[in-house]
Amino acid sequence: MPIKNRFADLHEEITGWRRHLHENPELLFDTPKTSAFITEKLKEFGCDEVVGGIGRTGVVAVIKGKTDTSGKVIGLRADFDALPILEATGLDYASKNEGVMHACGHDGHTAMLLGAAKYLAETRNFDGTAVMIFQPAEEGGGGGKEMVDDGMMERWNIQEVYGMHNWPQAEVGSFAIRPGPFFAATDQFEIAVEGKGGHGAMPHTVIDTTVVASHIVLALQTIVSRNVNPVENAVVSVTSFETESKAFNVIPQHVLLKGTVRTLTTENRDLAEERLKKLATATAEAYGATATVNYIRGYPAMVNSDVETTYAAEAAASVAGKCEDAPLVMGGEDFAYMLESRPGAYILVGNGDTAMVHHPEYNFNDEAIPAGCSWWAEVVESRMPAK
Numbered sequence: 001m002p003i004k005n006r007f008a009d010l011h012e013e014i015t016g017w018r019r020h021l022h023e024n025p026e027l028l029f030d031t032p033k034t035s036a037f038i039t040e041k042l043k044e045f046g047c048d049e050v051v052g053g054i055g056r057t058g059v060v061a062v063i064k065g066k067t068d069t070s071g072k073v074i075g076l077r078a079d080f081d082a083l084p085i086l087e088a089t090g091l092d093y094a095s096k097n098e099g100v101m102h103a104c105g106h107d108g109h110t111a112m113l114l115g116a117a118k119y120l121a122e123t124r125n126f127d128g129t130a131v132m133i134f135q136p137a138e139e140g141g142g143g144g145k146e147m148v149d150d151g152m153m154e155r156w157n158i159q160e161v162y163g164m165h166n167w168p169q170a171e172v173g174s175f176a177i178r179p180g181p182f183f184a185a186t187d188q189f190e191i192a193v194e195g196k197g198g199h200g201a202m203p204h205t206v207i208d209t210t211v212v213a214s215h216i217v218l219a220l221q222t223i224v225s226r227n228v229n230p231v232e233n234a235v236v237s238v239t240s241f242e243t244e245s246k247a248f249n250v251i252p253q254h255v256l257l258k259g260t261v262r263t264l265t266t267e268n269r270d271l272a273e274e275r276l277k278k279l280a281t282a283t284a285e286a287y288g289a290t291a292t293v294n295y296i297r298g299y300p301a302m303v304n305s306d307v308e309t310t311y312a313a314e315a316a317a318s319v320a321g322k323c324e325d326a327p328l329v330m331g332g333e334d335f336a337y338m339l340e341s342r343p344g345a346y347i348l349v350g351n352g353d354t355a356m357v358h359h360p361e362y363n364f365n366d367e368a369i370p371a372g373c374s375w376w377a378e379v380v381e382s383r384m385p386a387k
């Protein structure tokens with residue numbers, strides 16, 4: 001079954017919602033307009049239940065099938081927050097909220113899930129219950145975790161969850177997925193190095209923190225090259241090196257290093273954290289300085305469960321003719337928390353030849369809407385076939 005005809009009819013209307021969301025982007029949990037817009041639409045579609053305030057500003061809607069002999073409940077999740085980026089698309093529906101932009105396509109994800117909700121509420125051609133999950137704060141706020149911690153899975157008895165992200169440079173409306181680890185765990189660290197500052201011409205009287213911190217930066221390169229199994233993937237990046245000295249002749253007392261660690265398994269995550277702490281503190285000590293490490297765990301790795309990945313790929317193939325094997329992504333995705341809580345799968349839908357996500361010239365491709373909506377609907381109809 002290709003694109004569902006109904007979505008060809010609804011394409012223009014859904015595009016209108018997408019552009020409205022694009023014009024009115026909001027950050028993290030501070031999403032009053034977006035949450036209200038989603039709620040209003042879901043009520044208008046005649047969903048059986050629409051509840052806001054889940055995970056602070058998330059919205060959940062329930063759509064019951066014509067029958068419910070299966071007892072199945074499937075959750076479909078879209079994120080709806082934007083990014084603190086100054087938009088440079090020049091579109092006539094560009095952001096009206098200066099410095100805030102839908103640069104990750106969450107406007108498209110939300111519009112597509114709203115489209116699917118409208119269709120599912122109209123047709124109800126399935127045997128079970130579909131739960132629409134609209135999530136805030138994917139971009140660093142952990143909105144997915146907040147919704148899970150709020151008891152969403154138990155409250156609606158959700159048994160499986162599915163998510164989708166657009167993917168620039170992949171053919172528009174094509175699909176790609178992989179089982180197992182898919183997106184990385186995203187941890188951050190700060191290493192405060194303290195030595196003894198002094199005159200740049202008298203190195204024998206100081207403990208030079210810039211030299212010590214440089215050795216730490218180099219030592220951290222051995223975590224991926226010497227500690228992690230070479231057939232596995234990990235990233236350790238030092239992204240900031242700050243001192244309080246602005247002078248050419250002052251050796252600073254302090255250096256603050258910051259960076260990020262990306263891993264795909266718990267073993268490598270634990271290993272990287274342990275090695276990072278040891279390398280930083282022992283290197284500093286060797287030079288007579290001290291290093292204090294603040295290691296902050298962010299989103300866990302996002303892991304697709306095997307069987308549900310197969311279901312998701314089959315639904316994609318029935319819409320697009322095939323489903324590609326997706327590459328591993330070392331970026332993070334807080335749908336990880338929902339996949340820790342329930343089996344499910346996350347899929348990529350091609351966004352065509354556009355700028356990469358998080359770029360000021362990026363825009364969600366409205367041509368992906370019929371395929372994305374059809375996939376959501378197909379997941380529901382194929383997992384809970386009508387009686």
Ligand SMILES: [Zn+2]
Pocket residue numbers: 104139357358
């Ligand atoms: Zn993003």
Ligand SMILES: [Zn+2]
Pocket residue numbers: 104105106138165357
């Ligand atoms: Zn995103």
